[in-house]
Amino acid sequence: MIRIEEQPWRAMVAHAQASYPNECCGAMIGTAGNGEKVVRVALALENAFAGEQRQRYELRPQDLLAADRQARARGMDLIGIYHSHPDCGAYFSETDLKNSCPWYSFVVLSVEQGRFDHAASFLPNPEQTAAESEPLICPKS
Numbered sequence: 001m002i003r004i005e006e007q008p009w010r011a012m013v014a015h016a017q018a019s020y021p022n023e024c025c026g027a028m029i030g031t032a033g034n035g036e037k038v039v040r041v042a043l044a045l046e047n048a049f050a051g052e053q054r055q056r057y058e059l060r061p062q063d064l065l066a067a068d069r070q071a072r073a074r075g076m077d078l079i080g081i082y083h084s085h086p087d088c089g090a091y092f093s094e095t096d097l098k099n100s101c102p103w104y105s106f107v108v109l110s111v112e113q114g115r116f117d118h119a120a121s122f123l124p125n126p127e128q129t130a131a132e133s134e135p136l137i138c139p140k141s
């Protein structure tokens with residue numbers, strides 16, 4: 001289960017809406033324990049995909065490393081990655097699976113016509129052949 005606190009949740013929704021009609025992406029920093037992950041900080045990262053960003057995002061490895069360092073500096077961990085799906089449901093695509101890492105939670109925010117619609121979280125398996133959905137608790141937006 002993953003729970004997102006009010007402040008990072010607002011930041012993620014605002015980032016997803018501001019990036020519309022393109023996909024946004026970012027890092028989720030927080031704590032994990034007792035089977036529950038808590039996101040306390042959302043870090044907006046640049047979508048580095050060189051092509052059409054309406055259907056694709058790409059994270060720079062150095063940005064992820066910097067996010068990881070920032071998490072540690074705050075005594076927390078990098079626990080997941082979020083990105084948006086403009087005018088598309090919050091599912092985990094084939095591309096998302098291919099670009100995933102099994103130790104992170106992947107939160108997808110669906111943005112319809114520039115407004116946040118719904119979100120879901122996914123846990124890819126180590127082989128990156130499937131992702132199971134992870135219960136997600138987030139504030140009402």
Ligand SMILES: [Zn+2]
Nearest residue numbers: 083085093096
């Ligand atoms: Zn996606």
